[in-house]
Amino acid sequence: MYKVFTILSLLLIFNLSSPYSNSQAETTKGIYLTANSISTEAKFNHFVNLIMRTGLNTVVIDVKNDEGMVTYDSNLPFVNQVQSDKGAPIKNLSSIIQKLKDKNIYTIARIVVFKDPYLAKNKPEWAIKRKNQTLWKDAKGIMWIDPYRKEVWDYSISIAREVAQLGFDEIQWDYVRFPDYKNIDNEVSFPYAKERSKEEAIEGFLKYAYSTLKNKNLTISADVFGLTTTAKDDMGIGQKWERITQHVDVISPMMYPSHYANGAYGIANPENNPYQLIKEGLKDAIEKNNNVKSKGKPAAKIRPWYQDFDKKIPYDLTQVQEQINAGKELGIGDYLLWNARNEYSF
Numbered sequence: 001m002y003k004v005f006t007i008l009s010l011l012l013i014f015n016l017s018s019p020y021s022n023s024q025a026e027t028t029k030g031i032y033l034t035a036n037s038i039s040t041e042a043k044f045n046h047f048v049n050l051i052m053r054t055g056l057n058t059v060v061i062d063v064k065n066d067e068g069m070v071t072y073d074s075n076l077p078f079v080n081q082v083q084s085d086k087g088a089p090i091k092n093l094s095s096i097i098q099k100l101k102d103k104n105i106y107t108i109a110r111i112v113v114f115k116d117p118y119l120a121k122n123k124p125e126w127a128i129k130r131k132n133q134t135l136w137k138d139a140k141g142i143m144w145i146d147p148y149r150k151e152v153w154d155y156s157i158s159i160a161r162e163v164a165q166l167g168f169d170e171i172q173w174d175y176v177r178f179p180d181y182k183n184i185d186n187e188v189s190f191p192y193a194k195e196r197s198k199e200e201a202i203e204g205f206l207k208y209a210y211s212t213l214k215n216k217n218l219t220i221s222a223d224v225f226g227l228t229t230t231a232k233d234d235m236g237i238g239q240k241w242e243r244i245t246q247h248v249d250v251i252s253p254m255m256y257p258s259h260y261a262n263g264a265y266g267i268a269n270p271e272n273n274p275y276q277l278i279k280e281g282l283k284d285a286i287e288k289n290n291n292v293k294s295k296g297k298p299a300a301k302i303r304p305w306y307q308d309f310d311k312k313i314p315y316d317l318t319q320v321q322e323q324i325n326a327g328k329e330l331g332i333g334d335y336l337l338w339n340a341r342n343e344y345s346f
């Protein structure tokens with residue numbers, strides 16, 4: 001099931017060292033894990049052992065996933081009311097977090113915010129709607145909730161507060177954006193916009209969430225499209241780097257080379273050139289952060305997501321290493337690896 005490579009390859013890619021403490025001051029090197037990978041004992045032990053024998057030190061765990069389901073048994077009244085934790089695979093989240101902490105593994109709770117088909121179905125008044133007030137769906141048939149509504153903000157923030165109290169080191173916002181659908185403004189209405197732009201809505205959520213949740217023991221981060229490092233506007237989804245970086249501790253562009261169009265940064269085939277793609281994208285991210293700082297404003301630490309999955313071409317340790325090296329050469333040693341199936345190139 002899992003890709004298997006030699007211990008020598010592990011040494012080459014991760015520069016084996018003693019485990020890091022779970023402090024954000026350390027360089028975070030992590031992998032994404034689904035709730036099923038965490039809740040299944042054999043898989044959990046596999047990934048803990050994997051982390052302990054490599055230079056990895058971090059796990060990103062789904063606590064509210066892409067389907068809108070809360071993956072642990074929540075005590076929040078509203079979660080119980082709408083039953084968004086129904087059938088939750090993680091039965092004892094605090095115990096799992098403690099086991100990870102005992103191994104000095106830094107823990108990040110991934111919360112998918114506005115892509116939430118479950119809540120849109122069960123709380124339709126909070127959903128994005130067509131102008132005729134029927135529920136809107138994106139090109140894949142997925143319903144979203146309205147990023148302008150404060151009730152929607154408070155829902156995800158309440159989940160973040162609960163899992164932070166259970167022991168997570170970091171809250172990571174994902175899908176903190178509007179749908180990537182160019183005709184959305186022609187099809188839907190946003191009655192709660194109150195003349196705010198999409199980028200103002202996303203910034204508003206992040207600013208409010210940060211002021212509500214932030215304390216000295218909790219780090220706040222956000223995932224953004226890879227192209228936000230370079231784009232001049234919000235790409236129609238509300239993600240403008242200069243706004244977001246001011247309201248999180250860590251910003252994580254999803255810089256998967258396979259997601260870039262041919263010709264991006266003058267690279268004929270970005271998927272075949274992960275080193276060059278990452279180098280160009282991160283240069284722009286650093287420049288944007290420096291511009292924000294030059295105006296006396298805060299800018300988040302950059303911690304990119306790298307590709308460890310196959311798209312048109314196979315990705316293995318070689319391509320993963322090229323991405324890591326590109327970041328390191330620019331002074332960015334932090335990274336997270338994404339594979340939806342949790343089948344990593346080790």
